[in-house]
Amino acid sequence: MNNGTILIIEDDADIREAVRILLGNEKYTIIEAENGSTGLELMTESIDLVILDIMMPGMSGLRTCEEIRKKSNVPILFLTAKAKESDKLIGFMAGGDDYLTKPFSYAELLGRVKALLRRYHQYQGKNAVEGKKVEEYLEMEEIRINQQYNEVQVRGEKIELSNIEYHILLLLMQNPKKIFSAQNLYESVWDEPYFYNCNSTVMVHIRKLRVKIEKSPQEPRYISTVWGKGYRFGT
Structure with a gap:
């Protein structure tokens, strides 16, 4: 094997x-x-x-x-x-x-x-559970995720995300009203215990994701920072 x-x-x-x-x-x-x-x-x-x-x-x-x-x-x-x-x-x-x-x-x-x-x-969809029904599309604002093929479109254009970036975006879009602290995101996406220095890891990946999906990464519309609390989808 x-x-x-x-x-x-x-x-x-x-x-x-x-x-x-x-x-x-x-x-x-x-x-x-x-x-x-x-x-x-x-x-x-x-x-x-x-x-x-x-x-x-x-x-x-x-x-x-x-x-x-x-x-x-x-x-x-x-x-x-x-x-x-x-x-x-x-x-x-x-x-x-x-x-x-x-x-x-x-x-x-x-x-x-x-x-x-x-x-x-x-x-990559390699470990899909047989018989488990997943909604094919998740769409909010100008972002559309094809969950069957793990593809992301922003304003009608397909964009390439790393698997970490994809899972961050998917998690935030699946829970649009929830504020995720850096610890929440790290333990959910990286699936590892969180330590204080992991905060910078989360920040870098959020920054890279914003560059790919936001019209103005300095004024994010889709992934906003709730100061002192964390991140959420939307403003």
Whole structure:
């Protein structure tokens, strides 16, 4: 049984081997690349997750992430020795979905991999429950979500969202009168316990989502901030 295909882009051979053994034992198919350029050549539609080192010779992990994002919404998990909050924000702005600081425990790595893959498979419609009826369309204001195919249209144009962005938007639209705190959003979408520094993670993804759906991201109409409380759909 294959639980998914994971591309590891990491210049440290020892880390690649350790991750390959760990995830291979969990029935994942592992593809390896020692640099960003090779990793981009190995990117195909069969890849379910990318584990990406940030600091690599030649093409950096941030640049590699940006190139991947031009053609795929596959979840990207950054591995890095940089632990500053500003470094994490740069990684999220480049298109990363999650961030793991070296050295890391294998239990933490495996937990994050499983969470990212679970959301991605739901986003792609791979884990739909047989017989479960889902309303095909969810439409509010100028935003329309096709829940069967997980497609989003804004003002009649299809837009590309990452699986994190999609689930944030879907959650807010399904509960338009509810105010979601950063903790509510993080625990609902990321499906992980919330810690204070997770607030910046939520803020970055809200910012990126606004850029994609709002006419004026600085004056959001669809995803508004309720100061001191959180976020909701609509003003």
